[in-house]
Amino acid sequence: MPQADVIIVGGGLASLVTAYHLFEHKNVIIFTKAKKEESNSWLAQGGIAAALSGQDHWHFHYQDTIIAGADHNDERAVEILVQEGPKRLLELVETGLQFDTDQNGHFHFGNEGAHSQRRILHAGGDQTGKAMTSFLMEKLYGHVTIVEDERVIDLLVADGRCIGVRTKTGAYYADAVVLSTGGCGRLYSFSSNAETVTGDGIALAYRAGAAVTDMEFIQFHPTMLYVNGRAVGLISEAVRGEGAVLVTEDGKKLMESIHPQQDLAPRDVVARAIHAETAKGGRVYLDISMIKNFAERFPTIAKLCETHGVGLQDGRLPVVPGAHFLMGGIQVDLSGQTSLAGLYAVGEVACTGVHGANRLASNSLLEGLVFGARLAEVLKQRGSAEKGRRFPFVKPNSVKSFTGSLPDKGQIQEIMMRYVGIVRDERSLATARKWLEQFSIPELVKTDVTSWTEEEITVAYMLITGWLITTSALKRTESRGGHYRSDYPTEAMHWKKRRILRTKEEFFARIGGTA
Incomplete structure (x- = not known):
């Protein structure tokens, strides 16, 4: 029975940072559904924001993040991001990570949208993500098992606790499972995201019973x-x-x-x-x-x-x-714990509330750096798995055969771009919801996909995640940040801190079924 202390699903920066702070203490396995370089982090051209210059201060960075986030942010999460960010960044610099400097050898600080100060660090010009992820991969080489081209198709849950993952080749068990799969940009026909970023992590968590939140907030x-x-x-x-x-x-x-x-x-x-x-x-x-x-x-x-x-x-x-970043995601606390025991999430797939309704430029790599380290500290405190420990057998989901049909990826992307895109209204969102629900979302949530092809699983999980975005967008009858409704064009302040949650129980109650 393959097992580890910690299983991490996804190979981007947040995943690598978590593993980097853990490998001396825990046995860690990382699964990526493609090659480890095929992530949004690797593609990230923009830099990483940190209040490190003499003219800057973390409070300025805090204010810029709140303003960009349309005052929907979790203030404590933002404080943690901007205060711990410089420390975590300098830790990597001290171990050899290099950023671009001026002729005097000082950091060159760039400027980006909605920042009040020049505070963006770059590496290799427009190759910051590649520089940071490749640096961490080198540090992890020989210390962490990275399994490429091995897609996680389900989470294993027993007695209300996540105890591992299922891939096409079998079951893997762990004391803690971390989802770090990125966002969902490839649900849209125009997107900056890697081809692999199709919302898998959201669908995996939702099928397992974990709460997701703020799915309507998509940044273009x-x-x-x-x-x-x-x-x-x-x-x-x-x-x-x-x-x-x-x-x-x-x-x-x-x-x-x-x-x-x-x-x-x-x-x-x-x-x-x-x-x-x-x-x-x-x-x-x-x-x-x-x-x-x-x-x-x-x-x-x-x-x-x-x-x-x-x-x-x-x-x-x-x-x-083009679709770029998901501000919502799997609901987590400030240490990465989801609503499902044993399951954690970090990076873009997770929602701490740090980005509010619209992410500030170059805060995404910073989020992975800060909250990956915080999650690792929590996981260090957990006892290591007992060698040979027996985990309960977990059956696949209850629906053995899916009776509906499936569209192709391109159809989903066109529907999402046309009806759930940059500008939305009730009519367009309702059209998208009706289209999505013709593919039997309740069955997809419960179906055993073990025998399905890679393409079929991708499409099914895109449908689930697309439905979550669409129904959340219908529920938020205001415009805020990345969610713009032409039929409700102004912010409604009574919505300020209200988060829209989706659980399996809520879903089945709405359609008159049972979970």
């Missing part, structure tokens, strides 16, 4: 490179931080009269402005003509443009918004 990154009707890759917000501006086809500055911070306004504001321009048939471009040595400063973006035939010499990059 304003600037995806737009070529031949497709969003083909991310153009980092750091480009606007270095002076690039959004312009319409006739050269008019798009953001000039929309927000005081103009092109560096919060992402939800900029994304809606671009969406409004394209909805009336216009095109939006990012004017980069003022940035010297663009290819050297942003090598990843330069290569992306070259690959897709977009010339930097034109000085204008065609852009469109």
Whole structure:
């Protein structure tokens, strides 16, 4: 019976940070459904925010995070993020992690949207995520078992406790299971996310009975490179931080009269402005003509443009918004504990409330760094698994055969983008819900997927997660942060701290069934 002290599902930064602080104390296994480099963390072009300059202070960072989050944040979570972040960052620097510096050897601090100070650290220009994850992978080499191309298809639950995971090859048991699978960006046709990020972790937790929250808050990154009707890759917000501006086809500055911070306004504001321009048939471009040595400063973006035939010499990059980050997720406390004993979550898949209704730029890598370390401290205190300990046998879910049909991934992505995208209303959301529910969501929640193909499992879990987003968006009758309702365009302050929860019990009660 394969077992470990801790099983971590997912291979991004939050996962690696948790393992890094644990491996000297616990036997850790990491499962990734693809190669370990195929994560949002590896792709992260933007930097990591921390109040480290002499002109900055954690309280400024705190205020910026709350303002960007539309005052929906958990204040204590934000305090922890901005106060512990610099310490955790410098710990890695002291062990060899290198960030970009100026000619005097001091950190080079960049600027990004909604930040009041220059506090963004980068590594390799626009390769910060790759630099941080590869650094941690080197530190973990030989100390942690990383199982690639092994998809976790279910959580094992016995007597109200998560005791392991099931993969296509069998069951693995542990004293603690950590979900660190990232968000759900690939539920949308336009997305900055890695192809693997399809909301698996949310669906796994929900099927196991864990509560999820704030699923309506999806952040759309304003600037995806737009070529031949497709969003083909991310153009980092750091480009606007270095002076690039959004312009319409006739050269008019798009953001000039929309927000005081103009092109560096919060992402939800900029994304809606671009969406409004394209909805009336216009095109939006990012004017980069003022940035010297663009290819050297942003090598990843330069290569992306070259690959897709977009010339930097034109000085204008065609852009469109794409699904980027989930602010909600599996409900956790400030130590990563979910509502299900034995199950923890960290990173984008988890919701501590730290991001509120809209994540502040470059706070995502910081979240993984801070809350991964905090989770590890909690797991260190747990007793190690007894060698040869006997775990109870857990049967797969109760529905043996799924009687419904399944759509393909592209259909789900089109429905989510069209009806549950940047701008929403009751009619569009109800249309999406009706479409999703034709695929027998109650059965999908309970179905044994052991014999299903990888594609079938992906589609089923996309449907479950898409339904959670859609129904949560219907319930929040206000506009706040990443959730914008054209039929309720203003914030309703009585909703300020109300979180929308979804549990299996609530779901089955609504449809008149039983869990």
